[in-house]
Amino acid sequence: AQRVTQPEKLLSVFKGAPVELKCNYSYSGSPELFWYVQYSRQRLQLLLRHISRESIKGFTADLNKGETSFHLKKPFAQEEDSAMYYCALMLRGQGGSEKLVFGKGTKLTVNP
């Protein structure tokens, strides 16, 4: 079955500490993975996608097909990083349809 697992419901770190939010996936094809973020009282928004190999707000995520993981990392957490983070897997069907399947999310709290 195609699924996304975020094992940590809550994660708390201190400002300046490294942070890693875990994401594992199950997918038979070539995966397309994303991280979405939701700050307090704001809408869900795209943070980064693995195909772009980009760094956004100091966050990076590397796809590890051997471990079926797409963990989100930042070397030095900031208080403004406190938010809900969702890992998502793109499923592509016949006829060009596509849809995102989300993990349950990890709530990151960065303490001063």
Next chain:
Amino acid sequence: DAMVIQNPRYQVTQFGKPVTLSCSQTLNHNVMYWYQQKSSQAPKLLFHYYDKDFNNEADTPDNFQSRRPNTSFCFLDIRSPGLGDAAMYLCATSAHPVPPGYTFGSGTRLTVV
């Protein structure tokens, strides 16, 4: 700003009374999605429109329907809301096959009393 707008932000409805949630977009995206998100759970796709083509998820209850009268608007109709339908409903758009990435609305929180 071009965006995805959901109205209302909060909706209270009575048990069994039909309710409609609306979503509009100024992005001219060809795909529109409706997700249901219950507390502490992942957003769950209910259905989506690829242009005018409706794609229902296999496990979406018949109680949930959708309409897309034009590119800009998409509606979620709940014919007979039950207490279990209380949730946040998220609308999202994407421009397929342009590089993927959804744009989400702020959501409508539905309460059933």
